[in-house]
Amino acid sequence: MNLKWRITLVTALLIAIASSTIGIASYISISRAQINAIDSSLQNALGPNPKRTIERQAPLGRESSNFYTPIAIGKISVTGEVRVVRPAGTIDSPESFPVLPVSEIEVGPDRGLTFIDPTTGKQYRLVARPGGRDVQAVAVTQLEDYSNTMRQILVSIIAYVFGVTLLGAVISWFVVRRFFQPVDSMIAAASEISHGNTSLLVPNATPGTELGELSEALNMMLQGLRESLLRTQESEQSLRSFVSDASHEIRTPLTVIRGYGEILLAQSNVSESDRRAFERIDSEAKRLERLVTSLLELDRRGDTQSVQAAVPLSVIVSTSFDDLIAISPRPIESSIESVTLTGDPDGWEQVLANITQNIIRYTPEGSPVTVELHQIMSEGNSVVELVIDDSGSGIPENMRERIFDRFARLDDSRSTETGGFGLGMSIIKATVIAHSGVISLEESPSGGLRIRIRVPVS
Numbered sequence: 479m480n481l482k483w484r485i486t487l488v489t490a491l492l493i494a495i496a497s498s499t500i501g502i503a504s505y506i507s508i509s510r511a512q513i514n515a516i517d518s519s520l521q522n523a524l525g526p527n528p529k530r531t532i533e534r535q536a537p538l539g540r541e542s543s544n545f546y547t548p549i550a551i552g553k554i555s556v557t558g559e560v561r562v563v564r565p566a567g568t569i570d571s572p573e574s575f576p577v578l579p580v581s582e583i584e585v586g587p588d589r590g591l592t593f594i595d596p597t598t599g600k601q602y603r604l605v606a607r608p609g610g611r612d613v614q615a616v617a618v619t620q621l622e623d624y625s626n627t628m629r630q631i632l633v634s635i636i637a638y639v640f641g642v643t644l645l646g647a648v649i650s651w652f653v654v655r656r657f658f659q660p661v662d663s664m665i666a667a668a669s670e671i672s673h674g675n676t677s678l679l680v681p682n683a684t685p686g687t688e689l690g691e692l693s694e695a696l697n698m699m700l701q702g703l704r705e706s707l708l709r710t711q712e713s714e715q716s717l718r719s720f721v722s723d724a725s726h727e728i729r730t731p732l733t734v735i736r737g738y739g740e741i742l743l744a745q746s747n748v749s750e751s752d753r754r755a756f757e758r759i760d761s762e763a764k765r766l767e768r769l770v771t772s773l774l775e776l777d778r779r780g781d782t783q784s785v786q787a788a789v790p791l792s793v794i795v796s797t798s799f800d801d802l803i804a805i806s807p808r809p810i811e812s813s814i815e816s817v818t819l820t821g822d823p824d825g826w827e828q829v830l831a832n833i834t835q836n837i838i839r840y841t842p843e844g845s846p847v848t849v850e851l852h853q854i855m856s857e858g859n860s861v862v863e864l865v866i867d868d869s870g871s872g873i874p875e876n877m878r879e880r881i882f883d884r885f886a887r888l889d890d891s892r893s894t895e896t897g898g899f900g901l902g903m904s905i906i907k908a909t910v911i912a913h914s915g916v917i918s919l920e921e922s923p924s925g926g927l928r929i930r931i932r933v934p935v936s
Contacts, residue, residue, distance in 0.1 A: 493646035521617070547568075601621040602619065679697045795814055806843055809846045810849060845870065867927075868926040
């Protein structure tokens with residue numbers, strides 16, 4: 479759940495709490511006002527002199543008109559006997575007098591009591607006052623109208639709380655969305671920047687606000703990063719040009735050194751110590767020549783592919799792993815579909831050669847290898863997928879991106895016996911990128927390394 483929804487929900491919750499509090503307070507106030515009004519009516523029914531009221535009601539009860547009254551009047555003797563002086567209702571249709579809770583009745587002008595008649599289950603309200611010697615006058619009325627009114631008020635309050643909360647949530651959502659428009663623009667711009675559009679800046683928000691200060695700070699940071707990136711790219715390009723030029727220049731003297739070394743080794747009158755020295759010179763010259771060749775190959779692969787020919791990738795993959803079996807016998811399980819691409823055949827042969835050399839270096843002899851080559855659909859596009867799983871030690875997850883850097887090594891040793899010059903994976907990635915493909919390193923099911931290469935079918 480994003481921040482906009484959280485703010486909206488919190489706002490709606492606060493509105494619900496506030497409106498519920500107001501509703502509860504209103505309900506309690508109305509209920510008290512209603513009860514007070516009922517008690518006042520009961521007090522008025524008993525009059526200022528309850529004894530005289532009782533005496534007048536007895537003879538006049540039968541002679542009065544057929545007028546409806548909601549209040550019944552009775553009297554309670556000292557022994558607890560209850561007598562009805564005037565029932566509620568009319569003369570022709572009187573209402574039954576409820577069973578009074580005599581033991582709970584308190585006499586006084588402000589001593590109202592709410593009770594439930596056990597025979598009918600209806601709710602009543604009564605007020606009791608002295609009605610003479612050893613007699614209490616009681617006025618009783620049914621609370622059905624009061625209950626219905628309060629029920630309607632409760633429903634109205636619930637509807638009010640729900641409506642106000644919903645309306646507040648909708649208004650809050652639109653306000654929050656409007657408030658977050660600069661943030662959404664910043665997020666969209668940041669996403670574009672993360673995908674390589676480094677010329678883009680974060681849209682400016684309202685000056686003087688927190689978002690305005692944030693956008694200004696982000697743009698200053700992006701400007702600094704852009705300048706730093708440009709300097710880095712220029713430096714990297716200069717370094718690559720230097721390496722390429724130096725490699726070309728070194729190649730000729732290396733050829734001369736190797737040639738003279740071979741001449742010296744071919745002489746028959748060379749002492750054993752001199753022969754060892756000449757062999758060492760020849761060995762290091764060969765090693766340096768391999769390094770120069772790898773650097774030149776990487777520089778060539780970094781450029782846009784210049785060769786556009788049919789690449790029988792399935793044949794190249796099959797041949798490479800047949801050679802692997804011949805050089806380093808191991809069980810290989812393959813599922814290779816016939817696939818042909820357009821690109822640089824030499825480049826793909828170099829990719830498979832580097833992969834098989836890494837398998838020989840880093841996986842034990844006899845360990846299984848799985849190879850799959852298929853044409854699949856990915857995001858609506860037809861691509862060729864090459865997946866190679868080995869059973870070696872694998873590459874730690876935090877090293878999988880760095881391994882593609884030039885001269886990157888998993889160990890500190892620089893001996894060619896433990897991993898070459900660290901340019902093989904760089905050459906592989908450069909070739910894949912030159913063919914508009916992607917390469918990823920994962921963990922294989924056997925715990926080793928999985929290389930996944932996807933290249934669009936052109």
